[in-house]
Amino acid sequence: MHFEQLKFAALWIMATSLAGVLSAPAQADEFTQADLNRWQEQYAKVVKDGRELWTSSKLGSNGVACVQCHPNAADTHPETYPKFQKQLGKVAPIWEMINWCIQNPLEGKALAADDYKMIALQAYITEERRGVKLAPGKH
Amino acid sequence: MSKSINRRDFLKGAGVLAVAGALPVSMVELAFADSAQNFSFAYISDAHLQQIKGAKFVNNWDRGLIRAVAEANLLTPKPDFIVFGGDLAQLGKKAELDHGAEILSALRSNKVYHVMGEHDYYLDLGQYWEKLFGPQFYSFDHKGVHFVVLNSILTYDDWTYKRWPTAEQRMLEMADLDNPNGSPFMVGDKQRDWLKTDLEKINKATPIVVISHSPLQKIYKNWNFWTDDAEQVQALLRPFNKVTVLYGHVHQIQYNQIGNISFNSVMSTAWPWPYPSTYAQAEQYLPKLTVPMNRADPFFERDATGWQFINLSNGNVDMHYDLFSNTNRTVAFNTKTGEPEDTVFQSPDKHIPPQTQY
Numbered sequence: 001m002h003f004e005q006l007k008f009a010a011l012w013i014m015a016t017s018l019a020g021v022l023s024a025p026a027q028a029d030e031f032t033q034a035d036l037n038r039w040q041e042q043y044a045k046v047v048k049d050g051r052e053l054w055t056s057s058k059l060g061s062n063g064v065a066c067v068q069c070h071p072n073a074a075d076t077h078p079e080t081y082p083k084f085q086k087q088l089g090k091v092a093p094i095w096e097m098i099n100w101c102i103q104n105p106l107e108g109k110a111l112a113a114d115d116y117k118m119i120a121l122q123a124y125i126t127e128e129r130r131g132v133k134l135a136p137g138k139h
Numbered sequence: 140m141s142k143s144i145n146r147r148d149f150l151k152g153a154g155v156l157a158v159a160g161a162l163p164v165s166m167v168e169l170a171f172a173d174s175a176q177n178f179s180f181a182y183i184s185d186a187h188l189q190q191i192k193g194a195k196f197v198n199n200w201d202r203g204l205i206r207a208v209a210e211a212n213l214l215t216p217k218p219d220f221i222v223f224g225g226d227l228a229q230l231g232k233k234a235e236l237d238h239g240a241e242i243l244s245a246l247r248s249n250k251v252y253h254v255m256g257e258h259d260y261y262l263d264l265g266q267y268w269e270k271l272f273g274p275q276f277y278s279f280d281h282k283g284v285h286f287v288v289l290n291s292i293l294t295y296d297d298w299t300y301k302r303w304p305t306a307e308q309r310m311l312e313m314a315d316l317d318n319p320n321g322s323p324f325m326v327g328d329k330q331r332d333w334l335k336t337d338l339e340k341i342n343k344a345t346p347i348v349v350i351s352h353s354p355l356q357k358i359y360k361n362w363n364f365w366t367d368d369a370e371q372v373q374a375l376l377r378p379f380n381k382v383t384v385l386y387g388h389v390h391q392i393q394y395n396q397i398g399n400i401s402f403n404s405v406m407s408t409a410w411p412w413p414y415p416s417t418y419a420q421a422e423q424y425l426p427k428l429t430v431p432m433n434r435a436d437p438f439f440e441r442d443a444t445g446w447q448f449i450n451l452s453n454g455n456v457d458m459h460y461d462l463f464s465n466t467n468r469t470v471a472f473n474t475k476t477g478e479p480e481d482t483v484f485q486s487p488d489k490h491i492p493p494q495t496q497y
Contacts, residue, residue: 069410069412071317071362071413072421074413074415074418075413075417075435087438104437104438105437105440129419130419131420
């Protein structure tokens, strides 16, 4: 290809992609109050689902619910994770402790780390703990 | 009761109970100058027996109550009676109450006094419970002490009778401690009138022990660590020299002194509860006096349950907590300050890291 042709082609590509950007809806650095509201709603929905799981007699197999020992998710300390979990003998993230509770007092099956239920449970716990300073590693 | 005991008749007894092991029951000793009058009683509470299906129940909670019963049977000297402090069932079902009654029937005791808990009540409003255990509130006298048992877990009539389409839903709404659809506990006008009449005939020097399920003081409303008409009940108790309120419901160590009234909680046989101060969004009033129990280790099913015996010498309570896999605690009435105090941990510089609740 001749150099001039190449230069033209490059300019053409730049021009069309720029046009694409300008004609697309606002992206990374631009969002509106409506976006913020929508994202908050999405978050609130997951927290709500988490609360439902927290109080559900169906999360495990024996009818026991998380809320029986942890009203308002108290005594779960999400701000302290990851930390050395002395009973596990290693540094653990909070979802491993949630699974421990599901498997033992609830006599249920462990959830995958990225299971929607696990995400919802963590969202609920963290929401109830809002405002508390992060303290990773604290026992 | 034929005879009132003057508080000077109260003397600390020589024989303090020595019980081996950590028992999830509360041992109560009332010591008198006349050793023939000495007596003790055991206090078991908050078993929360939970039916899974048919004859299957949650094993964890069963084990707590079975153990308490077995160990209460080993107490020497044999307690005069047992108190069961309420929440025998989880959802008030006949099957759960029957299951509990069967486990409790192994108690080698002449008498078990029962207290109504919300988990026993809100399915059929205590009907089946009454059939098994008797009236929902009553008083009795035992060797110079006047005992009153109240049903303190009642609530507003609108909530109880009008709000819920089914009894099952009503029970479920009250069962979750933190449910915003719940309703504050109360003793209510009817029982307070009864209590007033009941206490009129009692000598003001007679020691009074009031037993309720919820604390007859206000700590945290949303979890019902609370009784809505607590002040009105306290007012009825004020004319007496020595009053002790013993309560369950909270599944944790609490103690307090309000005027002449000492408050002491008892442990659950099933599971411990967090202190309300650990709920970051809550405004709560845990008595400043209370040095908390150690944070529970969930990997030990019976951790943060325990037993205590109570020495009621001179009409004041000395509470000895023997805690499963934790350091024992003694909360004794300090006659100088007029308050119950932990004999080791009361001073802030004596607190240990596991007592930090957050």
